[in-house]
Amino acid sequence: MKYYVAGGTLAFISAVALLIVMTVIEPARMESFTRSYESRQIEQGALIFESNCLRCHGPQGEGTPLGPPLNRADLFNGEYLSAIGWSSTLRDFLNSTVSAGRPLPSDGTNFPQPMPTWSEAFGGQFRPDQIDNVVAYIINWGDRAIAGAQPTEITDDLMMGSDIFIELPEGDPEAGQALAEGTLGCAACHILSTVGPPWAATDGLPGVAVRGAIRVQQDNYTGNATSADEYLIESVVETNIHVVEGFQPSIMPTDFGERITLHDMADLLAFMQTFE
Numbered sequence: 540m541k542y543y544v545a546g547g548t549l550a551f552i553s554a555v556a557l558l559i560v561m562t563v564i565e566p567a568r569m570e571s572f573t574r575s576y577e578s579r580q581i582e583q584g585a586l587i588f589e590s591n592c593l594r595c596h597g598p599q600g601e602g603t604p605l606g607p608p609l610n611r612a613d614l615f616n617g618e619y620l621s622a623i624g625w626s627s628t629l630r631d632f633l634n635s636t637v638s639a640g641r642p643l644p645s646d647g648t649n650f651p652q653p654m655p656t657w658s659e660a661f662g663g664q665f666r667p668d669q670i671d672n673v674v675a676y677i678i679n680w681g682d683r684a685i686a687g688a689q690p691t692e693i694t695d696d697l698m699m700g701s702d703i704f705i706e707l708p709e710g711d712p713e714a715g716q717a718l719a720e721g722t723l724g725c726a727a728c729h730i731l732s733t734v735g736p737p738w739a740a741t742d743g744l745p746g747v748a749v750r751g752a753i754r755v756q757q758d759n760y761t762g763n764a765t766s767a768d769e770y771l772i773e774s775v776v777e778t779n780i781h782v783v784e785g786f787q788p789s790i791m792p793t794d795f796g797e798r799i800t801l802h803d804m805a806d807l808l809a810f811m812q813t814f815e
């Protein structure tokens with residue numbers, strides 16, 4: 540009898556314990572789910588920003604002669620919104636500005652072109668979820684901008700990432716050769732075998748240094764590069780964005796952007812440029 544009581548109590552206690560554990564874990568699980576959803580949104584937004592906004596607003600939103608800085612404290616701390624009399628949230632401001640653009644430049648700005656329209660609803664190219672993503676990406680600069688931190692300074696030992704338009708330091712072809720023949724293994728597929736397209740000129744095709752200029756002109760080209768050099772960089776850091784005819788995607792490792800620095804990329808580029 541005693542045991543029954545104990546057993547019942549035990550079952551009751553474990554049920555309560557389970558309930559407590561669940562109520563503690565569930566919000567944490569939800570939160571981590573929300574966090575990973577948000578970071579996916581930011582990642583997607585970063586890609587949209589790089590291909591569409593960077594040329595006017597700068598790689599880190601620091602502004603260029605074509606567009607104002609977006610990565611600035613007064614945009615995130617409310618000063619700017621109250622100065623222009625915006626009564627809703629920052630997200631809302633960004634969402635409507637990006638969606639509708641600014642068909643006519645507002646007074647006092649002397650940018651050569653107005654801010655384009657981006658949302659399909661206004662004749663632009665993006666779906667609402669894509670607008671949300673790029674807005675999430677801009678908002679993700681907020682904490683650092685308010686803290687007064689400068690956008691990350693671009694130094695040579697920064698990891699390359701996937702921005703093919705980033706300004707590279709001067710490269711050294713010999714250092715690039717050492718990388719290609721060493722741990723990165725490029726030579727194994729591109730020089731010593733034909734697992735990948737040979738870098739050297741072959742019958743009918745010039746070397747890889749000139750090939751890019753031809754590839755980006757072809758109708759079936761699916762990447763963002765506009766020059767031979769950009770094409771070479773893109774081939775390394777956005778491997779699958781364009782797959783060379785006759786080859787399969789993902790044979791070439793897709794993570795070089797996370798493994799090499801800006802300096803490494805510059806060296807590899809300088810080495811590839813020797814294959815004319």
Ligand code: HEC
Pocket residue numbers: 587588591592593594595596605606607609633636637641643644645646648650652653654655657673
């Ligand atoms: C052709 C250049 C150009 C491109 C491309 C461009 N913008 Fe703009 N953007 C501008 C200009 C110019 C302004 C300022 C317009 C004005 O105030 O009259 C602006 C303003 C903005 C503003 C409002 C800033 C403020 O201080 O009020 C946001 C937000 C913005 N752009 C986001 C984006 C996003 C996101 C993209 C990419 C999807 C993008 N822009 C692409 C030129 C550009």
Ligand code: HEC
Pocket residue numbers: 719723724725726727728729734735736747750751754770771774775778779781782783786787788789790791792795807
């Ligand atoms: C395991 C084999 C392999 C390795 C290692 C490899 N690649 Fe590739 N690479 C390929 C294949 C396969 C393709 C063709 C498919 C494609 O376009 O993604 C390719 C495509 C390319 C192209 C485009 C060539 C053209 O003709 O348009 C360039 C440039 C390139 N790789 C550079 C590199 C560099 C630089 C490295 C080292 C950092 C490297 N690859 C490492 C297999 C490899």
